[in-house]
Every structure is written in C-alpha cells, then in structure tokens.
Amino acid sequence: MNKKWVVATLFGISVTSANLQAEQFTVEIENLTNGIYFTPLLVAAHDSSTHLFETGSAASTSLETMAEGGDISGLVTDIASASPVTVENPKGGLLAPGESTTTVMLNTDDSDNGYLSIVAMMLPTNDGFVGLDSWEIPSTAGTYTFTINGYDAGTEGNDELTGSIPAPIDFGTGTGGTGVSTNDNNATVHIHPGSIGDDDSAGGISDLDNSVHRWLNPIARITVVIQ
Amino acid sequence: MSLFNKSLFNLELRGKMITVAMGSSLLLAGCGGSSSDNNTADNTEDLRSFEISVHNVTANQPFSPIAVILHSTGYQAWIDGEAASTALELLAEEGDNSSLLTEASLHDAYLASQTGTGVIGPGQNESVQFEVDAQNGVSVSVVSMLVNTNDAYTGINAAALTALNTGESMSVKAPVWDAGTESNTEAAGTIPGPADNAGEGFNAERSDQSDRIRFHSGVVSSDDGLSTSVLSAEHRFDNPSAMITITRLN
Numbered sequence: 019m020n021k022k023w024v025v026a027t028l029f030g031i032s033v034t035s036a037n038l039q040a041e042q043f044t045v046e047i048e049n050l051t052n053g054i055y056f057t058p059l060l061v062a063a064h065d066s067s068t069h070l071f072e073t074g075s076a077a078s079t080s081l082e083t084m085a086e087g088g089d090i091s092g093l094v095t096d097i098a099s100a101s102p103v104t105v106e107n108p109k110g111g112l113l114a115p116g117e118s119t120t121t122v123m124l125n126t127d128d129s130d131n132g133y134l135s136i137v138a139m140m141l142p143t144n145d146g147f148v149g150l151d152s153w154e155i156p157s158t159a160g161t162y163t164f165t166i167n168g169y170d171a172g173t174e175g176n177d178e179l180t181g182s183i184p185a186p187i188d189f190g191t192g193t194g195g196t197g198v199s200t201n202d203n204n205a206t207v208h209i210h211p212g213s214i215g216d217d218d219s220a221g222g223i224s225d226l227d228n229s230v231h232r233w234l235n236p237i238a239r240i241t242v243v244i245q
Numbered sequence: 246m247s248l249f250n251k252s253l254f255n256l257e258l259r260g261k262m263i264t265v266a267m268g269s270s271l272l273l274a275g276c277g278g279s280s281s282d283n284n285t286a287d288n289t290e291d292l293r294s295f296e297i298s299v300h301n302v303t304a305n306q307p308f309s310p311i312a313v314i315l316h317s318t319g320y321q322a323w324i325d326g327e328a329a330s331t332a333l334e335l336l337a338e339e340g341d342n343s344s345l346l347t348e349a350s351l352h353d354a355y356l357a358s359q360t361g362t363g364v365i366g367p368g369q370n371e372s373v374q375f376e377v378d379a380q381n382g383v384s385v386s387v388v389s390m391l392v393n394t395n396d397a398y399t400g401i402n403a404a405a406l407t408a409l410n411t412g413e414s415m416s417v418k419a420p421v422w423d424a425g426t427e428s429n430t431e432a433a434g435t436i437p438g439p440a441d442n443a444g445e446g447f448n449a450e451r452s453d454q455s456d457r458i459r460f461h462s463g464v465v466s467s468d469d470g471l472s473t474s475v476l477s478a479e480h481r482f483d484n485p486s487a488m489i490t491i492t493r494l495n
Contacts, residue, residue, distance in 0.1 A: 073488055074302065074368055074488070167418075167483075167484075167485070170304060198478045199477070199479050202479075204304050204305065204367035206367075206368035208302045208303060208367065208368060209304075209483055209484070209486065210483065211479065211481040211483060212481055214481075
C-alpha cells in the first residue's frame with residue numbers, strides 16, 4: 019500500500035479511485051466475558067457496500083439464523099458475490115470465556131476489501147451476537163487494538179429459556195423458568211440490554227444464572243496486525 | 246475523573262481512529278485565542294455545514310427530543326462529577342430541552358442549535374443539519390433523555406469538529422449518564438416515559454445519593470428484584486445507547 023501510494027504520488031497520478039487495498043493482516047478475537055461462549059466466528063474483509071449487519075436496520079434472514087442458532091453459512095453465501103476475503107470458524111468450535119483465537123493471514127491485495135466485519139452468536143442467549151460492522155482497515159502497518167460490543171438481532175424475545183437457546187455443551191443453565199420477555203420491542207439490530215438470569219436453577223423467570231451469564235460491554239477485544 | 250475505561254467510548258474518524266474521554270473537555274487545537282469578538286484582519290468567515298444523525302440503539306428506551314448545539318470552545322452542557330444545571334435537570338428528568346437550548350443560546354461560545362422534532366423510538370433515528378461560521382472552531386454537544394428512567398440521558402459533551410474535512414464523518418458511541426438529580430427509585434409516578442404511563446417529570450428537589458453527574462449504572466427493573474420498579478427486563482440498557490454520526494457536508 020505504502021509503496022503504491024509513493025509511486026502514484028511521484029508520477030502525479032490521481033489516486034481518487036485508489037481505494038484498492040494492498041494489505042496482509044491477521045485478526046485476533048478475545049472473549050472478554052465471564053460466562054458467554056461465542057459460536058464459530060465469521061471474519062470478513064469486504065467492500066464499502068457490504069454489511070453482515072447494520073445497527074438500526076432489521077436483521078437479514080441469514081443474520082437471524084446466525085444470531086439465533088450460530089450458523090454463519092447463510093451470511094457467507096449472502097456476501098459471496100462481492101468477493102470478500104473471509105475466515106470461517108478460526109477457533110474450530112466455541113470460543114470460551116477468556117479464550118482468544120487468531121485468523122490465518124488475510125490478503126486483500128488488489129481488491130477493494132478495505133472493511134472488516136466480525137460476527138458470532140453469544141451462547142447462552144436467545145439472539146445475542148458479538149459484532150463488528152465495517153471497520154475501515156488502516157493502510158499503515160502496525161497493531162490496532164479495540165473492543166466491540168454485544169448486539170441483539172431483534173428477531174426473538176429474550177425469554178432466557180433453555181427451550182429457545184441451543185446448547186451444544188452444558189453452559190450451566192437451569193430449567194423451569196417462566197420466561198423473561200416474550201417479544202422484542204426493538205425489531206432492528208440494537209445494543210443488547212443484557213441477560214437477567216436468576217438464582218433458581220429449577221424455576222424463577224429465567225433459565226440463565228444471574229451470577230454467570232451476565233455481561234457488560236465491551237465483550238470482545240480485537241487485535242488487527244497489519245504487515 | 247473518568248469512571249470508565251476510556252476505550253469504551255471511541256470516536257472513529259474515517260481513516261483514523263482517535264480515542265477521547267467522552268466526559269472531558271476537548272480542547273481545540275489552533276482555534277481562535279481568547280477573544281470571541283476580535284476585529285482583526287483574520288476575522289474572516291469560514292462557513293461549514295454539518296449533519297448530525299442520532300440513532301437510538303436501545304431495546305426499549307425512547308429518547309426525548311434531542312438538543313443539538315454547535316459552539317466554539319468554552320460551552321459545556323455539563324461537567325462529569327459536578328452538579329447538573331437546573332436546565333440539564335429539566336431535560337434529564339422530564340425530557341424538556343427548552344431551558345438547556347435557551348441557556349446555550351446566551352453563551353459566548355454559542356453558534357447554533359436545534360431541537361429534534363419529537364421522540365426517537367428504539368431503532369429510530371433523526372438527523373438535523375446546520376451551517377455555521379467555524380472561524381473560531383466548532384464543536385458539537387447533544388443531549389437527550391432516556392425517558393423510561395428517573396434521570397438518565399445520553400449525548401455528546403463538546404466533541405471538536407474543526408478537524409473534520411468536507412465529506413468526512415465521525416461516529417460517536419454515546420454512553421448513558423445519570424444526572425444525579427433524582428433518586429433512581431424506578432417507582433410508579435416518578436418516570437415520564439410510557440413504562441410509567443407518564444409519571445412525574447421535573448421536580449426541583451435534588452433527591453439522589455449525591456448531586457453529581459456520573460456514568461449511569463443501569464436500571465434494575467422488577468424482573469431483577471426491585472419489587473417497586475415499574476420497569477421490566479426490556480427497559481434495561483447497556484452502553485452505548487446511541488450511535489451519533491456527524492458528517493461535514495461542506
């Protein structure tokens with residue numbers, strides 16, 4: 019990138035259309051929560067018009083599928099026509115609280131994939147997901163660290179009941195809850211208000227544990243190392 | 246002074262990322278000096294136009310009509326850790342921005358202001374546009390109440406816009422402050438929003454634990470054990486509560 023800019027400048031070439039990125043970088047995702055797992059992550063470098071989600075807009079069917087069940091394949095298919103550079107499931111399974119995972123080297127040379135997005139479902143939640151929408155990838159080599167937040171897809175009420183939440187492993191959830199919220203007042207993607215849980219593993223309003231399954235933003239740290 | 250890790254609240258400038266402490270004053274580099282009414286030769290107009298777009302990203306906390314103020318350095322709608330003005334108390338307890346906007350208009354650093362046209366519901370957004378003379382620098386402040394609370398508000402505390410070039414935009418993830426002017430009882434009759442069917446708004450009494458502005462610790466709700474709360478789980482919120490985008494149009 020730097021080399022191309024220098025050359026272009028030397029020859030007085032207009033670079034107004036040069037949003038071509040020439041970058042190689044890795045992305046590390048660290049789970050900062052106390053008791054929330056991330057399902058297989060989708061990491062995508064894409065163009066400026068592509069989004070995995072947009073805050074304030076209704077979730078796509080594929081985002082809903084990811085946020086409610088952890089399946090990222092629909093999102094991968096949705097954005098394929100834009101020729102993004104993607105990494106699917108870098109951890110090879112669930113990313114547990116405190117764990118981190120790093121992608122292989124992503125190469126966006128000679129493409130306009132200048133924006134980074136990340137999603138994965140938060141378990142156990144109804145439709146919570148950890149998300150990054152279109153972070154502009156810097157053109158200068160270096161290490162860039164920032165944190166990201168937990169979103170609510172707005173597609174399912176947060177009843178916090180095990181019957182509504184996939185459980186590929188035992189998350190320490192209970193049973194017998196009566197249900198917290200039956201519907202989502204905000205049907206667009208928004209900041210997750212957080213889970214409540216309770217201290218009754220065989221009843222109460224929630225099947226989540228209020229001393230394990232709560233979180234506050236931010237919930238993940240992202241470290242991008244640009245070569 | 247900052248109660249939170251500053252990295253929680255990022256200002257993302259296109260092409261760059263700068264992190265600021267949202268609560269602290271942002272000093273403009275190279276702006277105007279001490280006099281606001283100088284009559285020297287460099288007193289030339291620098292007209293710039295901006296669009297400020299406020300998105301409500303909460304689950305169920307409608308925003309009161311936004312107060313948006315453009316100003317040069319020196320004006321602050323509030324200072325973290327200090328007592329709220331009565332004008333801010335009125336906004337944070339009742340959602341009425343009129344006194345705050347009137348007081349701002351009388352300040353030496355005032356450039357322009359607008360009120361939103363109405364409540365911004367969860368998932369909704371509203372944009373306002375300005376053209377101002379930025380020769381002495383330009384900053385933006387935004388204030389709006391989360392109406393299903395006793396005295397919570399969100400916004401921007403004097404963020405500098407002077408470095409923003411034409412066509413560039415800046416995105417602010419806005420946290421929630423507690424005005425510190427009313428006890429957070431969440432009780433029936435004390436909350437002006439729909440969760441309480443229009444309870445009391447402004448009350449001049451300063452009834453909170455301590456009369457100072459700080460980051461809000463969140464509402465508890467009856468679902469979480471505050472039996473006298475009129476709020477439920479869906480009224481809880483985490484930061485940020487608003488995404489505010491400022492674009493310099495020209």
